[in-house]
Amino acid sequence: MTPIDPRALRNAFGTFMTGVTVVTALDHNKAPIGFTANSFTSVSLDPPLVLVCVANSSKNYAALAGADGFAVNILAENQIEISNTFARPSEDRFAHVAWHPGPAGSPVLQGGSAWFDCTMHQTVDAGDHMILIGQVRAFDSSIHPGLGYVRGAYVTPSTSTEAIAQHAKLIVSALIVRDNQVLLQDDGNGGLALPEIDVTKGGASDAIKHVIAKTGLRAEPGFVYALYEDTGRKIQHIVFLCQASDGAPHLGAFVPISASAFDDVTDPATLSMLQRFATESTLENYGVYYGNHNSGEVRFTA
Template sequence: MSVQEFEPRALRDAFGAFATGVTVVTANDAAGRPIGFTANSFTSVSLDPPLLLVCLAKTSRNYATMTGAERFAVNILSETQKDVSNTFARPVEDRFAAVDWRKGPNGCPIFSQVAAWFECSMQDLIDAGDHVVMIGRVTAFENSGLNGLGYARGGYFTPRLAGKAVSAAVGGEIRLGAVLEQQGSVYLLGDETLSIPSCTVEGDDPARTLAAHLEQLTGLTVTIGFLYSVYEDKSDGRQHIVYHALAGDGAPREGRFLRPEDAAAAKFSSTAIADIINRFVLESTIGNFGMYFGDETGGTVRPIAKKDARS
């Protein structure tokens, strides 16, 4: 897409292809009341001196208070804290009543059960279009060792937590599969009859097994996202676990990426695979994905929380 054709929504969706973590940035207003907002535009900057940055939209209700604060904190949310992310991404009046928090060494709100937190003094504010870049100098921090919550292309992903949960929940032989997406196109194998990539479970981390298989198969970088489908196929006696995944740029070694409209017209190796791809085609047009539980003939689709995190 050329510069002349830029559409804000399309550009935002393209930025969303980059998988990130999720944070809640907190501070205190002039009266000492806690404020906070969800942000994914966070990164480390320097070890010496210890600096980090986070971006804040100028339209944020917290803009004046946050940019005027002398100190702020960044809470990196853990895999189980999607509800915290959603709470601080929405216009809820008393957000802090819904979370367990305490004051950090310098008074900023610090959440419990986060993957890590950083308390900072405000080092600099840099104007950046419709955002401002807040650069903080780290004055205190803590690393809990918990895995962080991530998201990409409109959905949260917690691959390790989901993988362990699925491994514990299902019995029998397990087959892993992927709806592997690249800029809206889906990766398929075969010529006249198509299928999604799949492999058997090895070890206790199915997400890692699947990522390694996909990267070897395609030669591309792969990020495993959310669970997309869990079903029992009575025709082969297997449990099938299908993840949504994202592929980096480039042409694959094997197989091909098809646009949704082309994938919808293809012939597939089984009705279960056809249902998965047809659901992906439908959901990708509305930008809202679900998770299927059942068997190869019927089940339920549960909505996946949309990416409410905002910079």
């Protein structure tokens, strides 16, 4: 296994909002075990440590306490059924789930947003739970947006956006990021702008996919990063935070995520949002903006 790059690991942690995970391991017979959890937390970057919690009442408690390690699988938005499978009692939760052994040995589920394969660093008794602290030995992430769970219901980018605004004129923009850079395009007036489109048919979910397709990049829409209204023109703006894979865009170019790199962005509201994004990227603490083009509030995701 290659050494962990702390910066790459920090970027992977910062990419995903707190969401639904499946913790997997091997029992003493080397059979795969796992359960759905949402208590995944980054502990340290040097050494790279993460933690999850398992209830003392869990049937996997003894196996996890004695395991050599575990993997944390962050589920994608289309993996609701996998979340349900690992949350319900089952004789073989892996029977209909595609997986493979990770570099450190724990089961890694296919098609998720990310995974972190860990060796066991420490276990800590904590009331009616046991804390598993793992040292990350290998990890990977994809462009697939994550699956969230709020107030007893699953939350995905498509469901959250369609509920945001109805019967309003909408403009959907893509905040496409890759390797600490963001994609900007010519706005037609000598300045720069985010890729965007007026929403006509199909709603915001179809619109963001069309915006991404026009860039020529492989990317998928993540969660809504900003929602604001241009009160003068009576237009609602929805901005998706998207992760892109390798490849050159058809239009525009990636620029570093820094306040100074956005000087040529002509729209004041977009400029303010990008400056906030640069600050949040540095602090690794992201929020969702609600308001209008002049003022509003930021509600942090963690």
